[in-house]
Every structure is written in C-alpha cells, then in structure tokens.
Amino acid sequence: MLREIAAIVRKDLKQAKRDPRFVAPSLIVPFVLALVYAIMWAQVGGGESFVCGLVVEDSSTQAEDMALILENMVSTTNHTWFKMSRYDSATAMDLFQSGELIAYVLIPEGFGVNITAGIKAVVVIYIVNLNDDVVKNYVHRIEAAVLLYNQGAIYPEYDQSDARVALNETLNLDVTPSNLAYMYAVAVVLSVIVCSVTGQALATASDFETKAVYDTLNSPTSRIAIVVAHTIAAIPRSLFVLLITVPVILLGTGTLPAGNPVILGLILLLSILVLVPIGDIIGLRSKKRETAILFSVLFSVVCFLAGGGLAPIGLMPRELRALVMMLPTTHSISMWARVFFYDTMSGLLFGMVALLTMWIVFTLLSTKLMAQEVERS
Numbered sequence: 001m002l003r004e005i006a007a008i009v010r011k012d013l014k015q016a017k018r019d020p021r022f023v024a025p026s027l028i029v030p031f032v033l034a035l036v037y038a039i040m041w042a043q044v045g046g047g048e049s050f051v052c053g054l055v056v057e058d059s060s061t062q063a064e065d066m067a068l069i070l071e072n073m074v075s076t077t078n079h080t081w082f083k084m085s086r087y088d089s090a091t092a093m094d095l096f097q098s099g100e101l102i103a104y105v106l107i108p109e110g111f112g113v114n115i116t117a118g119i120k121a122v123v124v125i126y127i128v129n130l131n132d133d134v135v136k137n138y139v140h141r142i143e144a145a146v147l148l149y150n151q152g153a154i155y156p157e158y159d160q161s162d163a164r165v166a167l168n169e170t171l172n173l174d175v176t177p178s179n180l181a182y183m184y185a186v187a188v189v190l191s192v193i194v195c196s197v198t199g200q201a202l203a204t205a206s207d208f209e210t211k212a213v214y215d216t217l218n219s220p221t222s223r224i225a226i227v228v229a230h231t232i233a234a235i236p237r238s239l240f241v242l243l244i245t246v247p248v249i250l251l252g253t254g255t256l257p258a259g260n261p262v263i264l265g266l267i268l269l270l271s272i273l274v275l276v277p278i279g280d281i282i283g284l285r286s287k288k289r290e291t292a293i294l295f296s297v298l299f300s301v302v303c304f305l306a307g308g309g310l311a312p313i314g315l316m317p318r319e320l321r322a323l324v325m326m327l328p329t330t331h332s333i334s335m336w337a338r339v340f341f342y343d344t345m346s347g348l349l350f351g352m353v354a355l356l357t358m359w360i361v362f363t364l365l366s367t368k369l370m371a372q373e374v375e376r377s
Helices: 002-018 020-040 061-071 089-097 111-116 132-149 179-210 212-217 223-239 242-253 261-286 289-309 318-324 328-342 348-376
Strands: 051-056 083-086 103-107 121-128 165-172
Touching: 002 223, 020 179, 020 242, 020 289, 051 061, 051 089, 061 083, 061 103, 061 111, 089 103, 111 121, 121 132, 179 223, 179 242, 179 261, 179 289, 179 328, 223 261, 223 348, 261 289, 261 328, 261 348, 289 328, 328 348
Parallel strands: 051 083, 051 103, 121 165
Antiparallel strands: 103 121
C-alpha cells in the first residue's frame, strides 16, 4: 500500500508542476478581498466578535432600568455591528481577557442604593480595541445610554455635576487588531484554503480528462489510501503559496503574528487535511479542469463570506450560526485569527476536533463517490 500511496503522491506533484493554474486563484482571491476590505472598512475595527457584554451585579430596579437602556443601544450603521449580551462577572472578564469579547459594561453592586441615597452611581465600561472609530462607536452609544438615564442630559456639554450616574471608562487600545491587520492575517490562511481546494479539484479533474482516474480507481489500492495520498501531496502543494503571501502580505504590511508559529502551522495542516477530500469531491463531480477551478473558488469565497466575512458570527441568529459552524473554513479562520493576534489556546480544542470530525465525514463521502464512479464506469 505504501508503494501505491507514494506513486499517487508523485503523480499529483508532477501534475501540479505541469499545470500550476491553481496558484493564480490562491493569490487573486485573498488579495482582491483584502483590497475590497481596505477600501470599504479601512476605518472599521476588526476581530472575531462584535458582541458587547453586559454585567449587572445589582438587583435593584434602577440597575435593571439602566441595563434595559444599554441593551437597546445597538449599532445601526452598516459597519461596526454590535449587540449587548448579558454575562456574569467572571465569564465576562474571562472572555474579555481572552479577546473573545471586544467590550463589556458593568453595573456594579450598590448601583440602586447609591441612586436612592442621592450618591452618584457609576457604570464601568471596559473596551479593548485599537481602532478609534470602533471605540467611538461603542463609547458614544454607552455614553448616550447614561445621558438618557440622567434626565435632561441631552447634550455632551450639559452640566453633569448633579447627574445620578457617572461613567468610568477603562480603554486598552493596544490589544485588538485593526480591521486591516485582521484582513491581512486572514488573507494568508485564506490563500492556503483556496490553494488546497483548487489544487486538489484541478488534480482530480485532470485525471478525469486524461482517463487516468479509472486506472487509479480500478487498481487494488483502497479508496482510503487514495485520499491519504492526495492529502500528502496537497500539503507541500498548498503551503507553496505561503512563499508569496507571507512576504508580500505579512512582511510587506508589518502585520506579524503574536502567537506560536508551530500552532499556526498545525492549524494550516488541519485545514489542508479537511479541504483535500472536498477538492476531490469537486473534481469528481465537475470532471473538467476549468469547471473544477470555478467551483473551488466559489466554494472558498462563499465559505469565507458566510463564516464571518460579511458579518460577525456572534451577531448571527442561532440557527444560522449553527449552520455556519458546520463549514470547515469557519473554524480554520477563527483559530488562525485567535492564535495570530492573541497567542492563546482558548477555543482551539473545539475547533481542532471539529476539523478532524469533518475530515472523517468528507473522506468517507469522497470514497463513496469514488466507488460510485467505478460502478458507473
């Protein structure tokens, strides 16, 4: 079996050398998306989640009134979407420190007692973001909520000396990446994603056009061994694109990873692992090189846009979010961004298990389609 696997690996690598068309979309797609995002969202903050946490430690009616006002302060712009979600104090702090919450507001214990006693109450806001526009977007809305609570306080220059609520802001502006830095980092993993799917789809479709696929499928080599061989060949073929994207995108823009390069490499390998059988499926169904390239690019772009490229996953309805989490690219991009910027292992276990599970599912599906193709031929 090892000899057959080695033969398939050599064949796939030779095919990639003869027909390197898969490299073009692997470079064009990330660069085009990065350019579009640079034009559209140059002044908008990045990050994975735009959910702003709300912690209510006080059980008074005054605290609940304040919380209700805050929960209604949702962004209505076409960018910088966010919403308020309630958490307990410990959970909010953990999510905030791990970078999963971009901000949270705290209504502390004694809020209602202070107001009743005529003492100025305090609302505390914690924000982690580098981009000024996003900071302004959050802070202005929460300031507006405080102004609404303080009756008659309509304008920023209004005298707040006798207001019932004060705002204590704690801003950490050096942690969360800007939107451009986020897009530059994601463009690297996106190039590998496109290269993995397109490269394998092109290789499989080429075998159909030359009829070599039938020799492989009708040979004694098991279907699993064929997929394993394709995966082994796809690793150097997919990582080749990094020789271009890393110097141009990361080094050229000064966007350097804060996380462990070994973990980042592992995320790329897991991504390739799960995307190769998907490329096989596209090639098996299309049977033509040009069609395989087209469907592979469409698959990659749609998965990227659905998995957070159009709107933050945290703001999606629960049903839609569950559907998006079934896409392998969602986990790849999420883990990559988290490790790239935050140097954390938080949430990686779930993402890795999800990718391995999807790899098994798509591998079984790919082998099933191979068997059907043999029967049909």
